[in-house]
Amino acid sequence: MKSALIKDTFLEIKNSFGRFMSIFVIIALGCGFFSGIKATMPDMKDSAWRYFNENKLADITLKSNYGVKYEDIDSMVGLDGVKGVMPGYSKDVFYSYNGKNIILKAISYKSKSNLSGENDLNKLVLEDGRLPEKSGECVIEKKISSPDTFKIGETLKISEPDESRELSESLKHDEYKIVGIAYSPAYIGYERDKTNVGQGSVDSNIFISEEDFVSDYYTEMYVTFNGLCELEPFSDEYKKKVSMFSKKAESAFSECVNKRYLTLREQAQDRIDSLQKDAQAYERLLDSDDNTLSYLEQSLKAQMSELSPDSAEYKTAASTLDRVRMLLDARRSSNKNVLAEMENELVTARLQIASAKQQLDEMAKPQIYISDRFDSADYSSYNEDSNRVDNIAKVFPVFFIIVAALVCLTTMTRMVDEQRTQIGTYKALGYSGATIALKYIIYACIATVFGSTIGIIIGLRVFPAVIFNAYKILYNLPMVDTPFKWDYYILCTVCALAVTVSAVAVTLKSVLIHQPSQIMRPKTPPAGKRVFLEKIPFIWNRLSFLSKVTVRNLLRYKKRFLMSVIGIAGCTALVITGFGLKNSISAIADKQFKEVFLYDGAAAVNTDKLRSSEDIERSLSDYREISQYLLQSSQSFDAKANDLRQSVSVSVPQNPEELNDYISLKSVSGGKECKLSSGGAVITNKLSKLLKLKVGDSITLSNGTKTAGVRIDAIAENYAMHYVYMSPQAYKNVFGEEASFNTVLINLKGGVDNDEFASKMIASEDFLGISYLEDTGENFNDSMQSLDIIIWVLIICAAALAIVVLYNLANINITERVREIATIKVLGFYDGEVSAYIYRENAVSTAIGILLGFVLGVFLHRFVVTTAEIDLVMFDRSLVWWAFPLAAALTVLFAVVVNFVLFFKLRKIKMVESLKSVE
């Protein structure tokens, strides 16, 4: 009996394959989408986690102004909880490319490392070529902005940025051959460290052999701690533990450095003391009369004969003896010159003492720099980006699941309705309700389990990969892992089963409570009803007859109508969001580089040649191509507020009142021009949002050498990157020093050839280069293009959703109304008219769905724009008008495709169906 039932179930699947597929597909879509999007955040974090562990990313990095010495390393190794310690060197250098100095950070790489295992930290991940094996070799990182000389086989010639020093003081060579391209796990994004040379931030890292560094101390020390590998590196738990450990490490390190400082002080003091002693002795000597000197001579001689000639006392005595004899000789021969010389010597010695004392006084207090992973903006933003995807996962999949539940409910209801006679027969034969239900439950379960299995297998693989790929423009991480997640699978499948099985149970229950005879009789179709519209004769009377029929039918099958409206609205909303998002992203470049930035180009000043603003102005007066210019100081800073941090560019225009010819600072509230005051700063919109700042709050700016807080006067509209604008007075008031102008914003006269002008400027050597706004905008757009993938994911999902829902509903609509359709065929409706009779209903629900989708789309777009946004940019919040007609057109297209398929199904309905008894 059981096997017969199972056989019956399988036959049922075969016979109603379309229905089976519709449950299968909607479950696959719902589960796949949900699990895929939901898995993206953990997948992204887990992949990074594995990557960090595999390459032993340091938990903290320690530096001090007294370097890192062996004793520091030893004390760190001995510290409780420390797992691995690796010392290293780094040095910021210049690399001249196209007349512009690029700042490279040379980081040591242990080619002949005696460190291994847990002490081999921040391992490089080789992408191409090989790692440096001998002195004079380097590996580089590749970025979009990398110069084209960054190729394996090329040689980089580097120079010392500090003019008062020589490169050879720090590095063995000034030329390094590129042997490979590699990435460091310490730099997962494109942000590099801050520096106190050039523009303030490193452009690119290069890794060179440890032996190429010339230094008697290390510059940094990387440390890992026990038990942190096992914690998810973005979690609060990790954060807490790492901060606990780093406090311990900090105090140990600071103790060491302090000790070294004190020793150094002591040494200096000793030297001063001995110098002083020497000087005093000398002074006494000079003051002594000849008798005393002669006596001294004798006693020294006697003293020396008793001492071994190697001892220090002997040497001291010998030098004193020399002096005594010299002085005696000079006095006997009345040699004034020698006497004067000897007096002078004393003066020099005294000066020496004074300078040594001064040095001791000026000896910098020991300072410890400790940074953990979260101090890297990219590390934090990677965490935020993956959380952002998770936010999206909270809305979209829920929507899909609602639709899937509705589709299953209507499909299963229809199935049970169609099989009333059979169910009645079974019941009449004495089968229990549960046994009868089993068939339908098995049917639903097979469709659901297959659907969720296939959906989740595909979803878990595709969505994280596709989304991660879109983020790859921002991060340097290996491909994401997409492991199968059993917990998601079980959760999704159980939920889906609950939905489908309860749909079966609900429908079956309403059937099975009746007597068999009643079940075998056809279900009384829902009685026709007057609809509310009929009470408005004004509208009702204007409708054509067939329109009235359509209105009645739509309102008669409310559940189905609602479902198609929701499905279609969802489709339209998704498409609107997709296109809207695309435009919101591409609008950034236009807004930023056409509406906010108005200048033509920004030239970087060669501050070595042009030291003052007068110099710069003098040099600029030679260029007749320039219609106007504005000097500006532009520096990278870290901005902190409310325990949050972001990288910002601090811009100080020389003449703030001229700024609006070059940069339009429109206040976000009201669009008024923001004025730069002498006390505060104007910050950009997104920065204020990220750091949770409002006008009147204070923001802390620091760049390694200086730190200061500044009041926020206004918040200006801006779309890409973060800026803090200050007037020169404000800068001076805040940082206590004059801003040095290193950039010139230039507006060119009409008809000037950009390239020609640029080469002319560079040729003068007064300027390092000019970047044109036009080019910057284009590059920016290019880098944003990869986010298009997310949009395509949205649109494809929308299409799948629309097609499945529409097809399923229209299919049910047709099978349920076969008699009606056959009847109107008998009445002489042409094929077209028959289709129109059904399509008119589809068309109305599509139209209403689209209108609802417009509303939904506005909200969805706003939500997605704010959650999907990356920190550096602010997407255009406005939704472009053409997203609406386009979304409507696409939705209509999907609907037409479905209706086209149904047209053939309608044609196949035989009129003989109208003669059959009602089933």
Next chain:
Amino acid sequence: MAFVELKDVYKTYKMGEVDIHASDGVSFEIEKGEFAVIVGASGAGKTTALNMLGGMDTCDGGEIIVDGEDIAKFSKKRLITYRRDDVGFVFQFYNLINNLTAKENVELATQICKNTKDAEEVLKEVGLKERINNFPAQLSGGEQQRVSIARALAKNPKLLLCDEPTGALDYNTGKTILKLLQDTCRNQGMTVIVITHNSAIAPMANRVITLKNAKVSKVTVNYNPVSVETIEW
């Protein structure tokens, strides 16, 4: 020439391996304005004959002449036009659209063809004056069949084809429906063809065509049909 004429009509259905001959050389004639009854047991080929006559199915051989035209030669589209303008169909199970009122059900047919009667008029004629704005669910079986008949008549068809019009009705109601059909035939000169397995109603017809095993076994012409009230079965 007769108004309706079937000449040697063949129709074969393929059911898997087996060929079923639903019409095996059927020939009969029906004159204009006649009340014709086609009787036969289940599977005798009644419905097939009706389907072909009503343009709902095509024949495999022979001629089906209605009002001088051979509808067996009609294209698919021409056949629809034929159904639309020339044939009124009354179904065993009424086939009313549940979602439309009585009047609207009639209008559903009339709004697509020319020369129609007014829906309300027709409904009054079939005795549903009070029920014009009721939905099918609010009508009894007999009343629903009346709407069905009204829907067929409103088109002003050349032929009124009825497939077991009383099959789903009780005795008395069935009788009144037959009466309505007979009256329509008499008063309006409508050619009515009724298909039934109930040979008892044969005396009320002008012509009785008996089908057996997909062939015409007997055609009886009744010159003095009795009124339906006098028939008992």
